[in-house]
Amino acid sequence: MKDSRGCLDGFEVGAHGYSHEDFTLLDIETAEGLLKQTSDTIRDLLGTRPRSIRFPYMKATPELLGMLPGLGFSVDSSLYSPAESCRPYPLPNGISELPVLRDPGSGRTSYLWPAHEGKRDYGSFISLAESVPDDGTFVLCDHSWHICESRMNGIRTEEDIGKTVRGLRELLESLLDLGCQPMAVSDAVSIH
Ligand SMILES: [Zn+2]
Structure with missing residues (x-):
């Protein structure tokens, strides 16, 4: 390596x-x-x-x-799946799919994009995670640059970066408190 x-x-x-x-x-x-x-x-x-x-x-x-x-x-x-189907499954070509949650009712997904753009509370991801069955996988999606740059407003100020990091940290801590176990994508697939 x-x-x-x-x-x-x-x-x-x-x-x-x-x-x-x-x-x-x-x-x-x-x-x-x-x-x-x-x-x-x-x-x-x-x-x-x-x-x-x-x-x-x-x-x-x-x-x-x-x-x-x-x-x-x-x-x-x-690929997206509703909460009840959020677990790895095989695709016809033999590889595994680890789906991303999209709630059919609200249209909300587990992508952090709207939270980083100020359009959703970070806390709203907790109820999404809670909707996934205990044996399911909640995939929290992000772009690493989004911490430092807003799509709507450009490069963030130090203050804005701090606010974004705090929101994200609180969300991750809440998810851990819920009992979520963080893991890499391939690991999540291999334990199923
Ligand atoms: Zn992307």
Whole structure:
């Protein structure tokens, strides 16, 4: 491993496109080439290829999912499920799907995006997590840059960063208090 200082211990680096492309707009050869380039780049940086992927914008097609095994991926997390089905399940191509929660009634998902943009309380994710069965998996989704930059307002001030981190910390502490066990995507799949 090239992470000689162990900064990534306990974490898993998955793929999320090469530059956040909407893969459903690309022809299949271009899409496959970009997925390979993404995997190669992560391997060059970290020494290991990514095993898991979430397609940008949660936009994956059966055709895109079908090419994942040949590129070394064994887990996808680009599909939504209601709370009662939030647990890993096999896809027809043999890889595992770890779905992201989307509540059919409210349309709310477990993506932190609206909270980071001030459109939802961080606390609202707790009731979403509570709606997942005890043997299910609650996937909390985020973009690492979102702590430092708002999509609507640009680079955050130090004060805004502090507020965002506090909101996130309180949410994570509440989820731990609920009994959630944090784990990497591939680990969540392998224990099921
Ligand atoms: Zn994204």
